[in-house]
Amino acid sequence: MYRVKEAFYTLQGEGAHQGRPAVFCRFSKCNLWTGREKDRAGAVCNFCDTDFIGVDGQNGGKFATAEELADHILAFWPPEQDNRFVVCTGGEPLLQLDEPLIEAFHARGFEVAVETNGTLPAPAGIDWLCVSPKGRAEVVITECDELKLVYPQPEAPPERFSDIRAGRHYLSPMANPLVREGNDEQKRRNTQLAMEYCMRHPKWRLSVQLHKILGID
Ligand SMILES: C[S@@+](CC[C@H](N)C(=O)[O-])C[C@H]1O[C@@H](n2cnc3c(N)ncnc32)[C@H](O)[C@@H]1O
Ligand SMILES: Nc1nc2[nH]cc(C(=O)O)c2c(=O)[nH]1
Numbered sequence: 001m002y003r004v005k006e007a008f009y010t011l012q013g014e015g016a017h018q019g020r021p022a023v024f025c026r027f028s029k030c031n032l033w034t035g036r037e038k039d040r041a042g043a044v045c046n047f048c049d050t051d052f053i054g055v056d057g058q059n060g061g062k063f064a065t066a067e068e069l070a071d072h073i074l075a076f077w078p079p080e081q082d083n084r085f086v087v088c089t090g091g092e093p094l095l096q097l098d099e100p101l102i103e104a105f106h107a108r109g110f111e112v113a114v115e116t117n118g119t120l121p122a123p124a125g126i127d128w129l130c131v132s133p134k135g136r137a138e139v140v141i142t143e144c145d146e147l148k149l150v151y152p153q154p155e156a157p158p159e160r161f162s163d164i165r166a167g168r169h170y171l172s173p174m175a176n177p178l179v180r181e182g183n184d185e186q187k188r189r190n191t192q193l194a195m196e197y198c199m200r201h202p203k204w205r206l207s208v209q210l211h212k213i214l215g216i217d
């Protein structure tokens with residue numbers, strides 16, 4: 001059984017695929033926060049900008065099989081169009097994403113991208129793996145397509161991740177988690193700090209949350 005909070009067709013707003021049309025499949029639940037505000041301060045990840053509790057979001061639900069969930073996702077792609085791209089996120093998608101679901105996406109012509117906190121092993125077959133480390137949580141994934149670090153995090157400075165082999169390195173300015181769109185004051189400050197870090201350490205590039213600027217999902 002797969003539990004999905006919401007699913008929607010939009011543009012990837014972050015990282016190397018920024019601007020690319022994609023269906024987002026947001027899985028319920030995370031291993032680093034309950035998702036309840038009362039637990040935020042004590043959580044390993046305490047700045048999450050996302051509601052991932054339950055299955056009650058747009059196009060959310062419970063899916064008994066990989067085939068059913070993959071068909072549900074395919075229904076959001078424009079008819080007859082190729083370049084199919086699904087972004088599995090959450091919550092923490094690696095609590096649920098498995099090889100049968102990846103195979104079911106591939107069978108429908110999708111490239112499969114994943115946004116993960118990196119604390120759980122990844123199943124085989126993922127086409128684009130984005131690891132975004134959180135606080136003091138140990139990262140177990142050693143290789144990824146992009147390392148996209150929310151910045152600044154006192155417990156997770158960029159230097160801590162020099163052992164991870166990544167094709168791209170991004171800093172993503174931390175937004176105020178309670179402001180779910182636009183550019184809040186906290187984000188403007190953090191964007192300045194991230195820009196300065198990138199310019200001092202040019203291995204890193206800036207990633208902005210384009211969807212929040214555009215006001216889309
Ligand atoms: C909600 S998370 C879900 C996927 C996975 N659990 C993870 O943390 O990567 C999706 C993306 O949003 C980023 N994110 C979450 N809260 C944020 C915030 N307050 N500011 C900027 N990015 C944030 C995460 O780092 C991750 O790249
Ligand atoms: N447009 C858009 N791009 C995104 N990139 C990563 C997101 C996420 O929440 O994982 C996200 C999201 O929620 N919306």
Ligand code: SF4
Nearest residue numbers: 030033045048091117
């Ligand atoms: S940002 Fe990712 S790891 Fe952190 S609480 Fe949200 S879903 Fe979990």
Ligand SMILES: [Mg+2]
Nearest residue numbers: 049050089217
């Ligand atoms: Mg998001």
